[in-house]
Amino acid sequence: MKAVAKAGLGWIAAAALLTAVGLSSPAVADPDAPACVPPAYLLATEAKLKGVAAALKTTRKLDILVVGSRSSTIQSAENSSYPGRLQALLRERFPGVTVNVTMEMRPKRTAGDIATGLGALVAERKPTLVIWQTGTYDAIRSIDPDEFRTALGQGIDAVKQDGADIILMNLQYSPRTETMINPAPYLDAMRVVAQEHDVPLFDRFALMRHWNETGEFDLFSPAPGIDLALRVHNCLARALMALVIEAAQTDPAEVRTQR
Amino acid sequence: MTPPVTTIAEPVTGAPPAGGPPPEPAELSPRPAPLPSHKPVPKRELRLDLFRGLALWLIFIDHLPANVLTWFTLRNYGFSDATEIFIFISGYTAAFVYGKAMTDLGFVVAAARILKRVWQIYVAHVFLFTIFLAEISYVATSFQNPLYSEEMGILDFLKQPDVTIVQALLLRFRPVNMDVLPLYIVLMFFLPPILWLMRRWPDVTLGLATLLYAATWQFDLHLTAYPSGAWVFNPYAWQLLFVFGAWCAMGGAKRLSRVLASKVTLWLAAAYLVAAFYVTLTWYTPQLFHTLPKWLEQWMYPIDKPNLDVLRFAHFLALAALTVRFIPRDWPALNSPWLRPLILCGQHSLEIFCIGIFLAFAGYFILAEVSGGAVLHFFVSVTGICIMSAAAWLFSWYKNVASKAGSRTPPDADLAGGDAA
Numbered sequence: 001m002k003a004v005a006k007a008g009l010g011w012i013a014a015a016a017l018l019t020a021v022g023l024s025s026p027a028v029a030d031p032d033a034p035a036c037v038p039p040a041y042l043l044a045t046e047a048k049l050k051g052v053a054a055a056l057k058t059t060r061k062l063d064i065l066v067v068g069s070r071s072s073t074i075q076s077a078e079n080s081s082y083p084g085r086l087q088a089l090l091r092e093r094f095p096g097v098t099v100n101v102t103m104e105m106r107p108k109r110t111a112g113d114i115a116t117g118l119g120a121l122v123a124e125r126k127p128t129l130v131i132w133q134t135g136t137y138d139a140i141r142s143i144d145p146d147e148f149r150t151a152l153g154q155g156i157d158a159v160k161q162d163g164a165d166i167i168l169m170n171l172q173y174s175p176r177t178e179t180m181i182n183p184a185p186y187l188d189a190m191r192v193v194a195q196e197h198d199v200p201l202f203d204r205f206a207l208m209r210h211w212n213e214t215g216e217f218d219l220f221s222p223a224p225g226i227d228l229a230l231r232v233h234n235c236l237a238r239a240l241m242a243l244v245i246e247a248a249q250t251d252p253a254e255v256r257t258q259r
Numbered sequence: 260m261t262p263p264v265t266t267i268a269e270p271v272t273g274a275p276p277a278g279g280p281p282p283e284p285a286e287l288s289p290r291p292a293p294l295p296s297h298k299p300v301p302k303r304e305l306r307l308d309l310f311r312g313l314a315l316w317l318i319f320i321d322h323l324p325a326n327v328l329t330w331f332t333l334r335n336y337g338f339s340d341a342t343e344i345f346i347f348i349s350g351y352t353a354a355f356v357y358g359k360a361m362t363d364l365g366f367v368v369a370a371a372r373i374l375k376r377v378w379q380i381y382v383a384h385v386f387l388f389t390i391f392l393a394e395i396s397y398v399a400t401s402f403q404n405p406l407y408s409e410e411m412g413i414l415d416f417l418k419q420p421d422v423t424i425v426q427a428l429l430l431r432f433r434p435v436n437m438d439v440l441p442l443y444i445v446l447m448f449f450l451p452p453i454l455w456l457m458r459r460w461p462d463v464t465l466g467l468a469t470l471l472y473a474a475t476w477q478f479d480l481h482l483t484a485y486p487s488g489a490w491v492f493n494p495y496a497w498q499l500l501f502v503f504g505a506w507c508a509m510g511g512a513k514r515l516s517r518v519l520a521s522k523v524t525l526w527l528a529a530a531y532l533v534a535a536f537y538v539t540l541t542w543y544t545p546q547l548f549h550t551l552p553k554w555l556e557q558w559m560y561p562i563d564k565p566n567l568d569v570l571r572f573a574h575f576l577a578l579a580a581l582t583v584r585f586i587p588r589d590w591p592a593l594n595s596p597w598l599r600p601l602i603l604c605g606q607h608s609l610e611i612f613c614i615g616i617f618l619a620f621a622g623y624f625i626l627a628e629v630s631g632g633a634v635l636h637f638f639v640s641v642t643g644i645c646i647m648s649a650a651a652w653l654f655s656w657y658k659n660v661a662s663k664a665g666s667r668t669p670p671d672a673d674l675a676g677g678d679a680a
Contacts, residue, residue, distance in 0.1 A: 041546050070409035108412065140412045144488040149561070175324050176402060177410045179623050180395055182435040185564075192560050209325075213633075220627055222402050229406040 036216050036235035038207055043243045045200040049165040052248040055128045056097055062090065064101045065127035065164075067114060071172050072103060072133050074229045083131075085237030093241065102127075110138045112151035119158030129244070130159045131202070133169035135186040145185040152193040160197075167243065168194050168201045173208035175220050200247045207239055208232065305593040305602055306586060311348040312605030312651075315615055316644055317341035322436050322619035323643070324626060326636035335543065337535040338562055338574040342439060346497060347575065349443065349608070350504025358454055358509060370451035377447045383613045384440040388427045390620055391434045397624075426485035433484065436616055438491040445494040446501045453502060461509050468502035471495060475566060489565060496566040500575070519583055528577035535574050600648035607654040611647050618643040 055062045066072055066083040074081045087101035104121060106114050111134045122130060132155060138148050152168070159166045170190045171183045187205055194201035212219045217232060317332045318341045334340035353373075360369040399414045416423045416432075426432035430441040457464045474480060475496045481489040507515070518524055538559070541547040562568045592598055604611045622639040629635060 041544075044546075046549065070412075071407075074405055075408060076405075107409070136409050137412065140410070140415075141486050142484065142488045145561070147488075172407065172410065174407050174410045176398070176404070176623075176627050177407065177413060178324060179322075179391075179435055179620060180398075180413045181410060188561065195556065219406075222404065222627055224404055224406075226405050228404070232406055 036211055036231075036238070038235075038239040038242060039210060042203050042206050042210065043239065043246055045243065045247050047194070047198045047200045047247060048249065049129060049167070049200065049244065049247040051128050051163070051165040052244060053250055056094060056248060056250050060096060061098045062094075062100070062129070063125075063127040064090075064099070064129045064131060065104060065122070065125050066101060066131045066133065067104045067106060067118065067121070068131075068133040068169075069105065069109070069136060070107045071136055073105065074226065074233060077226060077230060080230050080233060082233040082237040082240060085234050086240055089237055089241050090244075093245075108137055110141060110143050110151070111135065111148055111155065112143070115151040115155035115158065118155045119162060122159050122162040122164050126162075127164055129165045129167065131167045131169055131240070132156075132159070133204075135171045135183070135190060136181075139171060139181045139183050139186050142182070145189050148186060149189045149193055152190065153197065156193070156197045156199055166199055167240075167247070168199055169240075170201065170203060170205050173205045173212060173219060175212065176222070200243060202240055202243050204236060207236070211235065304588070306582075306588065306590070307348050307352060308602040308605035309593065309598060310344055310582070310605065311352075311608050312601035312603065312611075314341040314344040314348070315604050315608060315611050315647070316601065318345065318439070318612070319615035319619060319643055319647065320640055322616065323622050323640055324636060326633060326640060328637065328640045335539060337532060337539055337578070338568070338571045339578065342492070343500060343567075343571065343575040345439065345608075345612075346442070346446070346500045347504040347579070348605075350446070350501035351508040352504075353447065353450055354454060354457065354505030354508040357450065358458060358505075361454060361458060366451070366455060369454070373447060373450050373454075377444055380440055380444050380447060380609060383609060384430070384437065384444065385428065387437055387440070387613060387616050388434070390617055391437065392424075394620055394624070395434075422485075429485075431483070431485040433491070436619060439612070441490070442492040442494055442497055446498060449498070450505075453505060457502075457505055457509050461506055461511060465502060465506045465511070468499050472499040472567075481565075491565055493565045493567070500567065500572065519580055524580055525584060528580045531573060531577045532581070535570070535577075600644075600651070603651035603655055604647055607651050610654055611651055614647055614650055615643070618646060 052062065064083075064086070066086075068083070072081060072083060078084065083101045083103050087099055090097075090099040090101070102125070104125075114132075114134060118130075118132070134152075135148075156166055156168075168190055170187055174181070174183075183205065191201060191203075193199075208217075208219060211217050211232075216235075217228060218224070219228075219232075221228065320328050320332050321334065321341065323329075329335070332341070333344075357369050357373050360372060395414060396417060399411075399417060402411070423432055430444065433441055453464060456467075472495070475493065480495040481493050482495075484490055503511075538551065541551055559570065562570050564571065593602070622643055625639055626635060
């Protein structure tokens with residue numbers, strides 16, 4: 001019996017120790033750092049957006065088409081969702097370039113549904129860059145990840161054939177629905193397809209999770225009001241712009257001096 | 260006397276391996292035990308309990324939101340995860356217990372017992388589904404976050420309960436975290452014929468299982484799920500692990516011992532584990548993602564979890580080979596009170612599994628309501644593990660008491676539910 005008691009004490013001690021580790025772990029946000037800086041590794045990409053680079057340097061006209069779903073918008077604040085913010089930020093950053101960001105909402109559609117019409121859509125709108133935000137509805141419907149992967153590939157090929165650049169954007173990090181929606185297979189699929197097709201992936205999931213872990217946002221909050229959504233979308237737009245610039249390998253200063 | 264005591268709490272691990280002695284009362288073993296001394300009886304294979312307990316803890320932690328403890332779980336260090344361990348050990352113990360029942364009581368009685376077990380698992384599954392329903396219903400009314408209006412699409416399932424609930428009863432609609440039990444149900448359901456065959460021609464059975472596994476990949480065999488897609492764990496593929504476990508229990512493990520003892524196996528397994536670890540590392544540190552050669556990526560990805568990718572299976576085999584080599588059957592620590600919580604959990608796997616899933620749901624609730632940070636996350640994980648261990652201890656205590664009473668008087672029909680068979 002003594003041994004049992006001893007072990008019990010041991011387990012309590014171990015738990016206490018681990019709790020101490022847990023206590024020390026929450027990353028302390030640097031008070032001097034500007035809000036929601038994305039970690040550099042999440043924006044590193046080997047894929048190139050040649051069309052965007054050319055648009056910034058020569059034609060001076062950048063048309064971006066966001067093909068998205070409900071999570072690309074904020075109800076009752078459309079202009080403050082990330083596509084709207086992206087347009088504002090890009091215009092500010094590249095004053096000499098005409099930047100237009102348009103939204104194509106396709107709510108409650110799987111990647112497969114969207115991929116079939118994507119070629120025609122791009123041929124009609126002729127954007128320089130397509131930002132394809134997808135995966136959430138597939139996760140909700142638990143679409144076969146193989147099917148999802150194939151659809152992604154088809155969509156990307158269609159966009160490229162029409163001569164546009166493309167960025168994939170994955171799911172939101174949504175801790176509260178994690179017991180109901182499993183994002184992992186779809187995140188994996190998007191990473192693999194982006195790698196295979198040499199396309200930049202905007203890892204929205206990892207970014208939001210990073211910000212949640214560093215205490216930037218409390219994404220667990222059950223009723224945070226619209227304020228949280230506005231701030232998250234603003235940060236996403238900033239990170240997205242950084243990715244576009246990185247993948248276009250464009251130095252904003254250089255573009256400006258050519259004015 | 261073994262039959263009456265085996266099934267009250269957990270028939271699969273309840274019986275002693277060779278059926279000789281009465282099951283060792285779990286909480287008695289730390290005392291100087293007189294039991295093992297009087298006969299050279301085969302002792303309970305505590306390693307199985309230990310690792311199944313470990314698998315249950317890991318499954319619980321993996322079902323919670325990521326926190327510090329998540330870094331201790333297996334899936335961060337290689338291809339396979341706790342599910343492989345759970346299914347393999349379940350196959351091993353099921354073959355052991357019911358194989359013996361088949362010898363003692365005949366095919367029909369043993370098969371009936373297995374089906375009764377299947378029923379228990381099914382009921383457990385339905386119980387978990389009810390909790391899931393309660394959870395999403397609650398979220399539907401309480402969660403108002405404009406950021407996640409799209410994710411709330413999951414609540415559409417509530418709009419057609421007639422379809423959703425029936426599909427869940429048919430095992431076709433399985434929300435997140437509820438995929439292991441349906442797989443277990445199907446595998447156990449087919450255990451009687453598997454065992455029948457296994458007792459006659461073990462190698463043929465294993466061969467057939469491998470054939471079916473190969474056919475799964477060749478012909479894309481799968482079970483469809485609702486609302487779309489296929490089962491997350493494809494039983495056509497995962498049966499290989501289960502049957503392999505059964506084969507090991509039926510003497511295969513002994514025959515493998517020479518292979519397992521060889522230096523070549525050791526180094527192969529170690530090298531494979533290291534390589535798998537490096538690949539896994541590239542998933543979590545995107546800086547390393549580009550260091551893998553492209554041909555390797557194209558050959559390796561996707562690592563198909565639903566169909567038990569060969570890489571995952573091999574990873575499990577490598578892990579098992581090293582474990583068997585470095586943790587001998589009579590490893591003294593197995594009797595140490597330190598590992599007792601794990602072993603107890605492993606001995607009541609179905610109950611602890613369900614409690615774990617329930618606690619994961621409950622943990623989510625707490626985290627969501629209190630909007631806690633990493634500290635609370637961590638606290639919830641540790642508390643969950645403590646509750647699981649305490650529950651396992653309680654089950655063991657009850658089983659002991661019940662079995663002592665059961666050996667003297669005929670068991671109460673309601674209590675034992677016909678377990679005496």
